[in-house]
Amino acid sequence: MATVNDVVIKIATVNGTGSASANGLLRKSIFRMGVPVVGKNYFPSNIQGLPTWYEIRVTGDGYQSRSNRVDVMVAMNAQTYVQDMADVASGGWLIYDSTWPRSQLLNREDITVIGIPFSRLCNEHFDGARARILMKNIAYVGAVAALLDIDLEIITALLEETFAAKAHMIESNIEAIRLGFDYARENVDCPLSMRVKAIDATSGNIMIDGNTAAGLGCMYAGATVGAWYPITPSTSLMDAFRDFCSRYRIDPESGKSTYCIIQAEDELAAIGMVLGAAWNGARSFTPTSGPGISLMSEFIGFAYYAEIPAVVFDVQRVGPSTGMPTRTQQCDILSCAYASHGDTKHVLLFPADPAECFYTAIEAFDLAERLQTPIIVMSDLDIGMNDWMIPELEWDEDYVPDRGKILGAAELEEMDRFHRYLDVDGDGIPYRTLPGVHPKGAYFTRGSGHTKFGAYTEDSAAYQEVIDRLLVKWETARDILPKPDIRYSKFNSTGIITVGSGDGACTEALDRLAKQDIGLNYCRIKAFPFADEVCEFIKQHEVVYVVEQNRDAQLRTLLIIDIEADQGKLVPLLHYNGMPIHSGFVVDKVLQEIAKGQAA
Amino acid sequence: MSFIAKPEVSHPGMPKNKLGLTSRDYEGTVSTLCAGCGHDSITAAIIQAVFELNIEPHMLAKMSGIGCSSKTPAYFLNQSHGFNSVHGRMPSVTTGANAANPDLTYIGISGDGDSLSIGVGQFVHAIRRNVNMCYVIENNGVYGLTKGQFSATADIGSKPKKGEPNNQEPIDPVSTALSLGATYIARSFSGDKEQLVPLLKGALMHRGFALLDIISPCVTFNDHEGSTKSYAHTRQFYHHVVDIDFIPPAEEIKAEYAEGETMSIELHGGSTIVLRKVDKDYDLTSRALAFKYLRERFNAGEITTGLLYLDESRAEMHELMGNIETPLSQLPLDQLHPGKEELKKLQSRYR
Numbered sequence: 001m002a003t004v005n006d007v008v009i010k011i012a013t014v015n016g017t018g019s020a021s022a023n024g025l026l027r028k029s030i031f032r033m034g035v036p037v038v039g040k041n042y043f044p045s046n047i048q049g050l051p052t053w054y055e056i057r058v059t060g061d062g063y064q065s066r067s068n069r070v071d072v073m074v075a076m077n078a079q080t081y082v083q084d085m086a087d088v089a090s091g092g093w094l095i096y097d098s099t100w101p102r103s104q105l106l107n108r109e110d111i112t113v114i115g116i117p118f119s120r121l122c123n124e125h126f127d128g129a130r131a132r133i134l135m136k137n138i139a140y141v142g143a144v145a146a147l148l149d150i151d152l153e154i155i156t157a158l159l160e161e162t163f164a165a166k167a168h169m170i171e172s173n174i175e176a177i178r179l180g181f182d183y184a185r186e187n188v189d190c191p192l193s194m195r196v197k198a199i200d201a202t203s204g205n206i207m208i209d210g211n212t213a214a215g216l217g218c219m220y221a222g223a224t225v226g227a228w229y230p231i232t233p234s235t236s237l238m239d240a241f242r243d244f245c246s247r248y249r250i251d252p253e254s255g256k257s258t259y260c261i262i263q264a265e266d267e268l269a270a271i272g273m274v275l276g277a278a279w280n281g282a283r284s285f286t287p288t289s290g291p292g293i294s295l296m297s298e299f300i301g302f303a304y305y306a307e308i309p310a311v312v313f314d315v316q317r318v319g320p321s322t323g324m325p326t327r328t329q330q331c332d333i334l335s336c337a338y339a340s341h342g343d344t345k346h347v348l349l350f351p352a353d354p355a356e357c358f359y360t361a362i363e364a365f366d367l368a369e370r371l372q373t374p375i376i377v378m379s380d381l382d383i384g385m386n387d388w389m390i391p392e393l394e395w396d397e398d399y400v401p402d403r404g405k406i407l408g409a410a411e412l413e414e415m416d417r418f419h420r421y422l423d424v425d426g427d428g429i430p431y432r433t434l435p436g437v438h439p440k441g442a443y444f445t446r447g448s449g450h451t452k453f454g455a456y457t458e459d460s461a462a463y464q465e466v467i468d469r470l471l472v473k474w475e476t477a478r479d480i481l482p483k484p485d486i487r488y489s490k491f492n493s494t495g496i497i498t499v500g501s502g503d504g505a506c507t508e509a510l511d512r513l514a515k516q517d518i519g520l521n522y523c524r525i526k527a528f529p530f531a532d533e534v535c536e537f538i539k540q541h542e543v544v545y546v547v548e549q550n551r552d553a554q555l556r557t558l559l560i561i562d563i564e565a566d567q568g569k570l571v572p573l574l575h576y577n578g579m580p581i582h583s584g585f586v587v588d589k590v591l592q593e594i595a596k597g598q599a600a
Numbered sequence: 601m602s603f604i605a606k607p608e609v610s611h612p613g614m615p616k617n618k619l620g621l622t623s624r625d626y627e628g629t630v631s632t633l634c635a636g637c638g639h640d641s642i643t644a645a646i647i648q649a650v651f652e653l654n655i656e657p658h659m660l661a662k663m664s665g666i667g668c669s670s671k672t673p674a675y676f677l678n679q680s681h682g683f684n685s686v687h688g689r690m691p692s693v694t695t696g697a698n699a700a701n702p703d704l705t706y707i708g709i710s711g712d713g714d715s716l717s718i719g720v721g722q723f724v725h726a727i728r729r730n731v732n733m734c735y736v737i738e739n740n741g742v743y744g745l746t747k748g749q750f751s752a753t754a755d756i757g758s759k760p761k762k763g764e765p766n767n768q769e770p771i772d773p774v775s776t777a778l779s780l781g782a783t784y785i786a787r788s789f790s791g792d793k794e795q796l797v798p799l800l801k802g803a804l805m806h807r808g809f810a811l812l813d814i815i816s817p818c819v820t821f822n823d824h825e826g827s828t829k830s831y832a833h834t835r836q837f838y839h840h841v842v843d844i845d846f847i848p849p850a851e852e853i854k855a856e857y858a859e860g861e862t863m864s865i866e867l868h869g870g871s872t873i874v875l876r877k878v879d880k881d882y883d884l885t886s887r888a889l890a891f892k893y894l895r896e897r898f899n900a901g902e903i904t905t906g907l908l909y910l911d912e913s914r915a916e917m918h919e920l921m922g923n924i925e926t927p928l929s930q931l932p933l934d935q936l937h938p939g940k941e942e943l944k945k946l947q948s949r950y951r
Contacts, residue, residue: 206951222931222933256925257922257923273692273696275696277696278700279697280700282928394943394944395943433681442657444682456674
């Protein structure tokens, strides 16, 4: 019996050979057949010559996370052949380039090995070393299409769109597709028992990565100043912002830009620029990753105390130190929550997918100005750099940006005296003024001790009054931040909490556990400080699993610190090997914990 | 520590500028620096320069880092916004502020430690970007607030109050700025207000990065015998090379200059700088010649002062980036995105 729309294809290649476009073509073709897909790119911190993998999970059920299984391995890299063969699930297939002989020692009885002479076919049909390498990649797309029954017309249409401006490229690419396709059809019994079948489950959806969506969000939010220092995996966020701005942010009259992107000399300068611009009234932001957060910490603390808005995207990668720059983790939760020396703490937002990257980006600018403090958007490499299927992004025409409490010239004119850090409204948020508006609005922004009037102080009571008022603001933040996504099952004694990109794996795991009559209540946290609802959720349960992607259970620690959650009931389920978390991990861990509980 | 309030009365006969403001309107709180500190003289010169330039106080922003020098923006221009940032990071904050609103006049106050030790990276990159600002280094060769350690501008052989003389090469902000392409470079002395005020005016009105390296003796930690940043040493080896007169826009040049002694350069805002060359051979439009001259004089133990380099032709940051003239901070947010329909359309490439 054939398995339909539930297959995982993994492609092993060498980076710098153009395989990314081939893999994108394959993923997109399946998506266009109306079948949900998950695409994950496992790439080295390198430009050319090292092993790289791309994994396409075809999931008719529309799950968001990767699967830990490989059904069809396209092993194009001799260097990783042994490992790639070992990775194929029993009953699966391995496709290799049979131009050269392969060691028969490397064999498995439980999988089907298919040899296709990709190099020979391409050498016979194309001229030039570069073209032959590129076309070999396109050829395996053709072979996989034949094996899995992927619609050739859709692939052709995609190629025509991609190379609309280069007709000769369309021709050669189609030729390469046919080479692989025809060879597979003639030599293998196609399609395989695992295959793709057109359905209607992707309409109204797009496939986009989180960094692109966040960059688009920044453009829609009206960000005008972006300062950054290149760092994997955040770089593509600013690249996307630049792309969108070059299309939509050129003043038609003057031909000049209505945005300013500054590539800083380091992250210290990047955040300094963001603060200078925000202090001056522009919506400004910086994308970075963990090492950048470390460098920005002094300024982040300054912005907390001097109360300057800032939007920081932390696209997290594996630490500590340089760690594994091209692998994913959620390992900066604590370092972001408490970035900087002294009593500081910062608002964190946790998007779970690219759609939330778009909407959260916009919300982050509103919150930064409303709360006059840095807002750190906690994305990660998995969300930021992989293509996810999400509902088409929508813009609310009624959206009114929240610029927070800014006094204008007329209001200042009416005032006797303006005091920067006075809590006039009792919500812990003072009023601010912008330079260049009115002489009465002038104040001295400083990170040194200051009174509620904004003057320098070394007086204990005056210092403490301000630092305590910041706690009032913290509680205001707690009230206005996004609420958690809470879902109840029919059983109610055990809960599961996660954050960000843990959502896909947990949601799928809950479905799988439900099939075994195990019901868990679900709480996906969207912001720190934690909403009262999170506190209530933990109180309602005897056991709460905390699923996160770091070694030290940072989210769990934060729950204990911020809302004094009962640590005895918070059971950490930690996935931190650098690969995106998958449902199998959550299911296995939960079952283990249940077994432990029963044994005890 | 502005616990000593300044009296708010001013003499009715005080001169007013074109905005009807007196120099009192450009003052700040009482200085808390040591009596006799060179920085206080610079503060006074800034007040005079801004007053005479008729700059509306709220249209100027005072930026600084950390250190004795960086405290001084509290002591001038009470009606201007100030940003006392973190150590060595004033240039980045000013760059961002300027990116958001180029309509303001930016004065950045820094010290030799703030700019040439901890902040040397930001200092050089602000120059590279040609941020339109007046960058003042109040240079005393020591860390005052931490009690007298040498900074990166300490000269070889200069003696500290306690301990061994400095034996490391100093970083000269002027030749550094020259090598990086700063477009207005001057050096002066806190004790020479007559030279300093016009240089400040020129720096404030110059479009692009203007550096003013001002020798400003630290009376407490670096004003002793054997120090090369003391009042006595500076006065002795102080060498004017090009002095300037600053002529505001639409004002006639009234002073009488001898034939061949002067040269006028018009700045972008319409004001004019009249150069009075003390050394006729000095060419302040050539980076190569200026560098050679400065090194020779430095090797001879002299402190070369005056306007040392000027280039009015180079584009500043916004021009280099092609930014719109309206300050970015003043663009209405709802006009900064293409709306609902376009969002729908642009997503076709993600299908």
